[in-house]
Amino acid sequence: MLVSTNFHTFFKIICCTIVLCVGMLFTTNWTRESGMCQHISMQYIRPLKTRAVAREDHEIFEDTRKALMSVNKSSFNLDSPQTFSTGNNSLTINQTATGEGKKPKITHIAFLKVHKASSTTMQNIFFRFGLKNNLNILLPKRGNYLQKKADQMPIKRPNHYDVFAIHTIYHKSFFDSLLPVDAVKIAIVREPIDRMISAAYYYRDVWHKPYLTRVPRAGFIHNLVKYPEKYEPSFFSDTRNAMARDFGLPNKFKPTDTQGVQNYLQHLNSQFLLVLSVEKIDESLVLMKRLLGWELKEILYVTKNKHKHTPIVLSAYEKSKFRKTSFLDFKIYDYFTNVLDEKLNKMQEDFWKEVNYLKTILKRLNVFCSSNNQSLGIVIAKTNWNDQFSIYKNDCKLMSTNELSFIAKLRARHRQRNS
Structure with missing residues (x-):
């Protein structure tokens, strides 16, 4: 059961990482892809934090979260509230x-x-x-x-x-x-x-x-x-x-x-x-x-x-x-x-x-x-x-x-x- 949980958690985190990378490659779709990543995080990853999951699950989550935040801060100005959506x-x-x-x-x-x-x-x-x-x-x-x-x-x-x-x-x-x-x-x-x-x-x-x-x-x-x-x-x-x-x-x-x-x-x-x-x-x-x-x-x-x-x-x-x-x-x-x-x-x-x-x-x-x-x-x-x-x-x-x-x-x- 523990192996299965770890596998699914790791799989979902990898999906989130892929979405982020796609957003970086196709910059005009950055806002949309970022939103998808946040959606996956809200629906799948964040609830896992509150469950009694294995410690290694939590470590995988934290390491991935920190890596993603590092990419966020160094590559994009996400603090600006002004976003234009046109088509x-x-x-x-x-x-x-x-x-x-x-x-x-x-x-x-x-x-x-x-x-x-x-x-x-x-x-x-x-x-x-x-x-x-x-x-x-x-x-x-x-x-x-x-x-x-x-x-x-x-x-x-x-x-x-x-x-x-x-x-x-x-x-x-x-x-x-x-x-x-x-x-x-x-x-x-x-x-x-x-x-x-x-x-x-x-x-x-x-x-x-x-x-x-x-x-x-x-x-x-x-x-x-x-x-x-x-x-x-x-x-x-x-x-x-x-x-x-x-x-x-x-x-x-x-x-x-x-x-x-x-x-x-x-x-x-x-x-x-x-x-x-x-x-x-x-x-x-x-x-x-x-x-x-x-x-x-x-x-x-x-x-x-x-x-x-x-x-x-x-x-x-x-x-x-x-x-x-x-x-x-x-x-x-x-x-x-x-x-x-x-x-x-x-x-x-x-x-x-x-x-x-x-x-x-x-x-x-x-x-x-x-x-x-x-x-x-x-x-x-x-x-x-x-x-x-x-x-x-x-x-x-x-x-x-x-x-x-x-x-x-x-x-x-x-x-x-x-x-």
Whole structure:
């Protein structure tokens, strides 16, 4: 009887240990696996402690418990109360950057590159992260747009892609087919009027889009907004419901279909770990850094793909008109910025101190990168949020590399790795 009891006890403890190890390997499922381990402990192991079991049973239990607690403390920050659950993703925010509590990096990331929403800046961040961490970055065979999986560059088996940050239209099944099952999805949104104005000038002046070149230059934006039936009849375009198009929303919705749109956005939200906001880009990046267990240097940036134009101020009537014309973009922006604000409101004082620190470092970075001083670099001292690191002119050059040049560089790297 004693042998049987010992065997069953040992077997259950081993099961608990296996669950913990699986949780460590698949970090995006850490919270769920940890809960399973606790369940097994509550249901099977803890009651054994209160029974008159053999002494060696108790010793096995205590030794295993101490080992598990040791792994817990050294590998994960479980004391933080802030955990985000999104679809199959459940991640705890890392509250520290160095020492105890530092979580493993999340390296499987699919980024929805929303047009004219600082997405090239974000793409550069993800590309640099992939290079630094020796990851496989998914690229199309040509161009900078991926329409279907068959268009991606082939990769040697059993290797897989780790990072995706190329323009495409979002469809869950398509995104899920590109990266490992534990990949997290991230996107970004921008205030719709600012996004439209930026896109209108950019696609008229740089890409010479026909529907935009037909709009009179005098009062360009005002004409585009006031007379959409004349200049912009399409439901989706580069300047009308463009974010909705990138997020894969159908064109069946009408402005009065409030509940239908809300349901669709809730469905989308369940699939994305985080949707950043251009208007709160630094707050968004610090939140992303903590969620993914990244380093401070990995979220630094210089503004990219910025097309200068005359400042535009719309009248109240024009704003109202555009809100009706591009109603889906406003719905998307309002929804996801509210979700982001809810997450930010849960952050503690240390988070906001890190945001201010990031802003300070970005100012130093921009001064250094824009200067002609060919000094060796600048050193960023160790803090509660980062280990010491240096920034060199080569870092500035990589941060300033335009999209097509960066993709060409990555293609050459990919061919070399898969030849």
